[in-house]
Amino acid sequence: MALPAFLMFVAFAVIPLIGVLALSFTQWDGIGDIHPAGFDSWRDVLTDPGLPNALWVTFEVMFLSWAFQTPLSLLIGVFLAAPHRYRGVLAVIYFIPLLLSQAAIAITFKALLDPNFGLGAGLGVDLLVQDWLGDPTLALCTVVFVVSWQFIPFHSLIYQGAVRQIPISLYEAAQLDGAGRIRQFFSITLPQLRNTIITSSTLMVVGSLTFFDLIWVLTAGGPGDATRALALDMYIRGFRANLMGPASAIAVILVVVGLLLALALRRLGGGRDTGSQLEGM
Amino acid sequence: MQTSRTSRRNFLAFALGVPIAGATLAACGSSGPGTENGGSGGGSGGSYWYLSVDPNETIRRTSLDRFNKANPDESIKGTAFQNDAYKEKIKVAIGAGQAPTVIWGWGGGGLASWVDAGAVEDLTSWFDENPDQKERRFPSSFAAATVDGKIYAVPAETVTPIVLFWNKQVFEEAGLQPPTSWEEILELVPKFNDKKIAPFSLAGQSRWTNMMWLEFLFDRIGGPEIFQAVFDGEKDAWSNPAAIKALGEVQKLVKADGFIKGFASITADTNADQALLTSGKAAMMLHGAWTYGSMKTEGGDFVSGGHLGYMNFPPVAGGTGDPSNTYGNPGQYYSLSSKATDEQKTAAKDFFKTQVLSDAEQTDWVNDAGQVPIVVGVDSKFSGLEDAEWLQFVYDTASTAQTFSQSWDQALSPTAAEELLSNIAKLFSLDVTPEKFAENMNAVIGK
DSSP, X not given: OHHHHHHHHIIIIIHHHHHHHHHTTEEOOSSSOOEEOTTHHHHHHHHOTHHHXXXXXXXXXXXXXHHHHHHHHHHHHHHHHSOOTTHHHHHHHHHHHHHSOHHHHHHHHXXXXXXXXXXXXXXXXXXXXXXXXXXXXXXXXXHHHHHHHHHHHHHHHHHHHHHHHSOHHHHHHHHHTTOOHHHHIIIIIHHHTHXXXXXXXXXXXXXXXXXXXHHHHHTTTOSTTTTOOHHXXXXXXXXXXXXXXXXXXXXHHHHHHHHHXXXXXXHHTTTGGGSOSSTTO | OOOGGGTSOOOGGGGGOOOOOTHHHHHHHHHOTTOOOOOTTSOOOOEEEEEOSTTHHHHHHHHHHHHHHHOGGGOOEEEEEOHHHHHHHHHHHHHTTOOOSEEEEOOHHHHHHHHHTTOBOOXXXXXXXXXXXXXXXXXXXXXGGEETTEEOSEEESEEEEEEEEEEHHHHHHHTXXXXXXXXXXXXXXXXXXXXXXXEEEOOGGGSHHHHHHHHHHHHHHHOTHHHHHHHTTOTTGGGOXXXXXXXXXXXXXXXXXXXOTTGGGOOGGGTHHHHHHHTTSEEEEEXXXXXXXXXXXXXXXXXXXXXXXXEOOOOOTTOOSOTTOEEEEOOXXXXXXXXXXXXXXXXXXXXXXXXXXXXXXHHHHHHHHOOEESBTTGGGGOTTOTTHHHHHHHHHHHHHOSOEEEOHHHHSOHHXXXXXXXXXXXXXXXXXXXXHHHHHHHTTTTO
16 A cells, blocks of 8 residues: 555756756756756855855744744634633634735735835824834735744644543642632643644644745745745755855755754654553553 | 836746646647647647747747747647746756747847757858848847857747836925936935935845946946956956946945835835835836836826836946946747757747737737837837837837947756856845955856
């Protein structure tokens, strides 16, 4: 049964990966002939001050969106897991952002945040009239916000499911011992969600490496290079500047960074997330 | 009428970049892009890819239909593509040797990369055999079609210079006069800012919009030779004192709040910059002639009420550039794929000869799109039209310009153009000094 899956993996992941690696040692404008160029592309990319910037932006977006999304998703997840009168309705409403396409979300937010014709100007609220996407710091924060807005529903759903797996007897015992709701949350819910937090964080962190369309439509990497993350850098070099060699080098860097991060997160989880949760419960 | 969408490098719609090919999409999907089937007439004249968005798309298609009807034996199959999707698609198709017979393009650096790849035919001899084809077009339209002295594309469609637009109503209410020099522009800036009106609208996130300012300041201060030196690959051409001065003048305008607050987050593809001008939030705007149509349709009574003023960019004191010089799109360009069969090449050449910029097509461009075809004497078709005054202005600007230069990002290779746009964004956000800008750009000269 594993053979078809393995063949697909080879055809659509391994072979393109090798192709990209090969391309990173060539010079190609995407149209004409491909010339071998040794380590030229790698030297160009590694000595370009744009690379540290792109890496830094990628990590900033990754860390900030993780730090913003995790507590919120956790709280919403816990809230939704509890029996509640309107929970079903709320769950559906919370889930809507995830159903929208990233490009559509970006276009909508771009319109809402427009300093001249957006929400702030329309409502006459001066606080909302900021150069949201034109100021380097604000632009990065805006990107993080919009990304979080879209993905919090997904992670809430994961947490909601995980919370429901926690045996109710634990809470009953805690109640008998006189633990309040907050104490219950920190002493039972949070520790029990440990593996879920790692799973959700891995998805956030590795997923954030591929953020492209949303940032592209919102800021196009600007202002200046303020939001030019790795994936954007790769696209801009490859398809706008016709530098397929350096773009491939960046793609390889992206793969390596993604693998390292996934491995690091597994280490952090102590590898225990692969074990069964039901044991000893 | 044409909006910036169809004539510029913008990528907002990238994610939506599905070819809007209508009925032809199905055909395209089943036989693969660039497969050169016969058209509806059953002939084998090859294929022709062009850009969508009306009224231009209809004009292009009508022209092709006229040709196919008159030449059923060599009918050409047309397919329309959305602007940004086309740019990616044509690159891939040419790279794979699957280009359409007739390749629609922008000329300049993009065309040069096709020439380098041996993808397009040299049409110099065809123009020599058909001297009337050369004489009827604006001479300025040929520069962007020429690579190493040979003509690789047929200049077609319309001319769109960059124009300084201004809002008459805003000027009247403020009691101010439109500028006649760069110095007057700088004097107007604080006066408008005092009245809480932005002096200039600018869609800075699109970057090529900012570039138009540099084009004119370079030209007015040092003449077209300054950029020509860059184009010719001269060492350190960006460090020319006139270039440094022009870069400094732009930053002077930025520092004086000459551009609307938040300009770095405004994009041109939503026409937000035009809306700022037409709604009176900004007094002036430097933009391509292609924006006239959308200002007319989306700007309420702004154009029809006579509130739109326009002029060529004014001179700079002490500058050596001729004030009649202009920048913009000197035309659009049709190339012939070198991979096409002889039969297809013949059909394409017949199409170029009998339909492209034919009398009927000229009338369509003028009447339906409000644009000026690149044909000498086409102004005889303007009289009595609603847009006659505007059309005449564009015609005069284009035909009397001592030098009509192609926009820099189109003239340069894609590699150099991307570096330029990226540095221009930093120049406007004051992240680089003029000297640093020149240094960064000198590093990619000739690339």
